[in-house]
Amino acid sequence: MNITLNEEVLKDNNTAAAYNRDHFRNSGTLVINVMSSPGAGKTTLLEATVRELSNRYRIGVIEGDLATEMDADRIRAVGAQAVQINTHGGCHLDARMVAKTLPEFQMDELDLLFIENVGNLVCPSGYDLGQHHKIAVLSIPEGNDKIPKYPTMFMRTELVLLNKIDLLPYLDFSVEQALKDLEAIQPKSALMPISARTNEGMEQWYAWIDNAYRAMKEA
Amino acid sequence: MHELALMGDILNLVEKDAKQRGFDSVTGITLLVGILSNAMPDALGMAFDMYKAQRMTMLTEDAALEMLIEEARASCPHCQTTYTPTHRIAICPDCSLPGGQLTTGQSFQVKSYEGS
Numbered sequence: 001m002n003i004t005l006n007e008e009v010l011k012d013n014n015t016a017a018a019y020n021r022d023h024f025r026n027s028g029t030l031v032i033n034v035m036s037s038p039g040a041g042k043t044t045l046l047e048a049t050v051r052e053l054s055n056r057y058r059i060g061v062i063e064g065d066l067a068t069e070m071d072a073d074r075i076r077a078v079g080a081q082a083v084q085i086n087t088h089g090g091c092h093l094d095a096r097m098v099a100k101t102l103p104e105f106q107m108d109e110l111d112l113l114f115i116e117n118v119g120n121l122v123c124p125s126g127y128d129l130g131q132h133h134k135i136a137v138l139s140i141p142e143g144n145d146k147i148p149k150y151p152t153m154f155m156r157t158e159l160v161l162l163n164k165i166d167l168l169p170y171l172d173f174s175v176e177q178a179l180k181d182l183e184a185i186q187p188k189s190a191l192m193p194i195s196a197r198t199n200e201g202m203e204q205w206y207a208w209i210d211n212a213y214r215a216m217k218e219a
Numbered sequence: 220m221h222e223l224a225l226m227g228d229i230l231n232l233v234e235k236d237a238k239q240r241g242f243d244s245v246t247g248i249t250l251l252v253g254i255l256s257n258a259m260p261d262a263l264g265m266a267f268d269m270y271k272a273q274r275m276t277m278l279t280e281d282a283a284l285e286m287l288i289e290e291a292r293a294s295c296p297h298c299q300t301t302y303t304p305t306h307r308i309a310i311c312p313d314c315s316l317p318g319g320q321l322t323t324g325q326s327f328q329v330k331s332y333e334g335s
Contacts, residue, residue, distance in 0.1 A: 001242075001333070001334060002331055002332075003236065003240070003331060003332055003333075003334055004330070004331045005236060005328075005329045005330065005331055005332060006328060007232050007328060007329050008327065008328055009225055009228055009232070009250070009327045009328060009329060010228065012232075013228070090221070091221050092221060122257060123257060125257065148307070151255070151308055155255075155308060155309075155321075183309070183317045184317060185307065186309060187309050187318050
């Protein structure tokens with residue numbers, strides 16, 4: 001017998017994402033899903049962000065990796081609460097994995113929650129985690145071809161932090177070309193050149209967080 | 220490469236419905252796969268065969284996976300042209316302005332299945 005279903009393949013994920021979203025709304029926590037390829041500097045970015053913003057926000061971080069507790073340890077070392085998810089081979093975080101970690105946080109006592117996704121420019125972009133914002137980190141050594149080559153990531157994010165700009169003098173990366181490529185894929189996305197290592201440009205990122213936090217509180 | 224996990228989700232959806240209807244087996248599944256859905260038809264086919272070989276699901280030995288491919292289409296908010304986006308998704312081929320919105324190509328659904 002032929003049965004018509006017409007169901008989203010990611011239905012279960014989307015149900016869990018809606019559950020997460022309710023949680024975040026109730027606790028008044030701004031949640032940012034940070035995605036990139038491995039080595040783009042997500043953890044270094046979050047370390048710097050925790051150091052800078054801990055005096056005005058209570059911050060938590062969910063770390064997604066195939067294995068080890070290394071990233072969560074780096075975040076704890078700078079003073080924020082971190083929970084590590086090990087995906088054991090899985091190439092992305094899904095909303096159910098995030099939902100399982102929430103009881104480990106005192107959500108009512110968190111203003112900001114960063115979700116550092118598994119390093120991968122493909123799969124993570126397809127999963128709604130219930131976050132307020134999806135952003136991407138792209139680093140100078142990865143080269144100019146990444147934005148056109150991974151359109152689904154850059155089409156589904158609203159901010160690209162262009163990291164490691166301290167390496168611009170040594171590498172053939174064109175910021176101007178990256179701006180053009182991003183506009184051709186997602187005109188609503190912004191490109192923000194930064195160096196999480198030297199702190200260059202980081203004030204724009206902190207201002208972006210302040211604005212997003214204010215917008216969430218006023219909504 | 221998360222097609223194995225996606226196929227697990229697909230089989231869960233189908234088996235949940237099939238069990239409610241009192242079916243014992245599933246002989247076919249039809250999917251709608253958008254070319255911008257991040258799911259690769261070849262890899263989905265391989266995942267389907269792996270689940271079949273495991274014999275731990277309701278799939279019969281000769282169960283078939285059919286995939287309807289949804290092409291990407293976009294429309295330009297400036298000149299209302301609709302077009303098939305290539306790699307510069309948001310750039311309208313007619314007026315060359317950015318801002319094109321995808322209308323199709325991101326779907327990923329279980330359309331139907333064959334059960335008994």
